[in-house]
Amino acid sequence: MSSVDKQLEELKAEIETELPSDIVVSDVKYEGPELVVYTRNPKEFAQNGDLIRKLASKLRKRITVRPDPDVLTDPKKAREEVLDVIPDEANVTDLDFHADTGEVVIEAAKPGMVIGRHGSTLREITQQVGWTPEVVRTPPIESSTVSNVRNFLKQEREERRDILEKVGRQIHREQLSREQWVRISTLGCCREVGRASFILSTADTRILIDCGDKPGAEGEVPYLQVPEALGSGANSIDAVILTHAHLDHSALLPLLFKYGYDGPIYCTEPTRDLMGLLTLDYLDVAAKEGRTPPYESEMVREAIKHCIPLEYGDVTDIAPDVKLTFHNAGHILGSAVTHFHIGDGLYNVAFSGDIHYKDTRLFNGAVNDFPRVETLVMESTYGGRNDYQTDQEDSEEKLVEVINETADQGGKVLIPAFAVGRSQEIMLVLEQAMRSGKIPEMPVHLDGMIWEATAIHTTYPEYLRDELRDRIFHEDQNPFLAPQFNHIDGGEEERQEVADEGPCIILSTSGMVTGGPIMSWLRHLGPDPDSNLVFVGYQAQGTLGRRIQNGWDEIPVNDPNDRNSGRASTLSLKMGVETVDGFSGHADRNGLMNFVRTMNPRPEKVLCVHGDERSVQDLSSALYHEFNMRTFAPKNLETFRFK
Structure with a gap:
């Protein structure tokens, strides 16, 4: 027995x-x-x-x-x-x-x-x-x-019951090693934004946290081949944790099943659904762009089948020597700060994932209240010494101002937006501004996956900010059902109709202008000097969005009516370009510092990750000087031992 x-x-x-x-x-x-x-x-x-x-x-x-x-x-x-x-x-x-x-x-x-x-x-x-x-x-x-x-x-x-029984037996297996130690190995997102991936190891257990791609850098994937990860075989990993569904954290999770992984993925329920939506779209975009997808859609289904959803605050055994607890991260729907309690009081590690410290219209701010945390692995996207975002109220006023000016001159406002998170935040701002008369009522067209992502948000109102959740529970007050919102589902023909009509607002993926329907909107509206392109989210280095932000006015686009549409032609961008800070799903420098400042007790060590080199080093230095704690700005493929 x-x-x-x-x-x-x-x-x-x-x-x-x-x-x-x-x-x-x-x-x-x-x-x-x-x-x-x-x-x-x-x-x-x-x-x-x-x-x-x-x-x-x-x-x-x-x-x-x-x-x-x-x-x-x-x-x-x-x-x-x-x-x-x-x-x-x-x-x-x-x-x-x-x-x-x-x-x-x-x-x-x-x-x-x-x-x-x-x-x-x-x-x-x-x-x-x-x-x-x-x-x-x-x-x-x-x-x-x-x-x-x-x-x-x-x-x-x-089959799922069989999977769960197998996972249950793995969780409650006998501990074999008498040694006690904790290690973190960095497989990606160190001194860079994207391809988030880490291994948390003990003498008995190996856990993979996130497995994403790098926006604007095809082929740069996490270092999964190293012995700490898949180099020892896919099933040397006991569990996978997904902090949230954005592709720079989730895109390559299905690849694990292609390599033979057969274990659990722990995430929240909305993260599971959004991961399915975004990874299937990831494959679709790759195929349209003539790239070979890294895995088949069947692997996405395998990943979903192996997901074990957890709710915020539930302390859960995931290995003989590891307990996991998710807490709200305030970043996107279902995003989680992940807390690991290792051994019988041996050590505690928290991974921030991506966080937003303050409340927004969409979410309550990130939770940082843990019984114990010795080491914190913390995002640093806006960790640079000058990375201060505009107050959200001021940001909303600026967006309202841009919309009113554009409408007065008969133009259209084009907003590249991430389907998950920023789009819904902007929708709430627009709905309230129209309801209160701050901007004239006009159509708000939602292109790409934004409508589908919004539908998923309304399925899980318990993950939204308290006041918004209460509104959604009463259908007649659900702001996402406002009549101004129109789902673009007629493709190029409908886009042309919108371009020919009067003032309107268009929210379109992709948020970093790396492909998708935003490219079509640039063809339609780019030559119009009365219209405005408004950035409301982070534009990673190497993306077309960052280049336009930096002043590019000649941009490569494909003409769908051109037989040689595989080759890019050049578009002269005459529409205005605005950046409205303050809508990011990431905490700014103040928010990151305050997240650590208000932790009680504070961690002994902080690893600053998920930011460009300047950002992680600035944040690491600031935390060290202000709180007298040991801080690190690791490179990829470093290992830290804590016990």
Whole structure:
């Protein structure tokens, strides 16, 4: 008998001693980080809401209770009884029964009403029918991504359970080494922006944090081939952590499965969905540009299948000697500061990922409250000594001013925007400005993936700022449903119609002008001196966006009507070019310093990463001088040992 099987037997015996004699436990299994208890008495479990909580507290494990299949109410009858329990105002759109696990997935427009106060309605459902309810939100804006991910995971349910059981056994395996040490190896994003990737190692465990590409630098990928990473075989990695879905952190995750990785990816639920959206688009763009994609779309599906979503604040075992906790990073939807508790109080490491320290219209500011952190790995995108962003209120006023001036002269405002994060932030600014009369009402056209990304945001309002979440819960106040917003879905023909009409605002991907529909808009509007191109996000070195910012007015574009469209022609850019700081999803120099300043206790060491050479060195020096802590500006392929 393996050590895990022995452990499960002991847990089953301990659970049975804790439960009333009338509750029978038929089986106990690990599924991912959770302990799943199967019982013939699910209704009795549900009658005592404290039972699971007490068990979880005593065993120090996340516990899910499921009914044995042979004690379940017939699905047809159960459907009627479930709908009788749930208030009509919840607006249930789907019920999906899974006899193999005894779960009923309830999709509703208002999940809170299905859950009830402190889970009271969920317990009542189980008391009535025995099934274990799982609740998901019906997207207020139809999202093909959310629908496709949910349907795919439904189809792959059986294989996914096998994956989770395998992962659970890996997490709870016996520790083999008596040594205790912690190492971080840098595989990318050191003294550069992009290709984020790190290995966190202990004597027993190896964890990969992020695996992204580098914007504007084709072929520059993380150093995955080194022995600390895939050089020892893909399955020498125990777990992958994805801090957020932007491609400079996520683009090459599916590549791991091409190389044979078969383990878990821990991320938040919206990060999983956005990663699917962005990586599939990444493959599509590569194909359109005549490049060979690094992996097939099947690998994206494999990555989604292996995702284990975690919520902010949940402390989760991911290895015998590592616990993981996600905290809001304030950067994009679902972005996470990742905190690792290693060993039995041995060491604590936090990776900031990308952070925004202050509240924005879209998100609450980044969390930096941890019980302990000895080492912080911190982004430095705006870490330079002069990298101070304009206050957001001032930024909004400047954007309003540019829009009004452009509208007065009959032009159009073209905003290159990242589909995820900045677009939704700008949408909120525009909706409020039009509602309050600061700018005239005019169409706001959304091109590229922006509408789909917005739909995903409305699916997960619990990840948005408190005030915005409250508005979205009331459909008539959902700002993303304002009538000014128009999704461009008619391609070149619709773009030409927009170009021929009066003043309007256009938000279009790609945010760094590296391809996508923004190139078409430049062809349409670039020669118009009455229109304005407005940058609201970071433009990385080497991108066309940065070059235009720096004064380029002759830019390469492809003409779709030209037979030789594979060759770039040159466009003379006559439209105005403006940069409005303050909308970045990254903290500026003040925000980064304040993130560390307000940590209590502060870390002993900080590794400054994800910034150009000047930025990381400036921030490293400032943290050292102000807080008297050990700081580093590592290069790629360095390893730091902390114990």
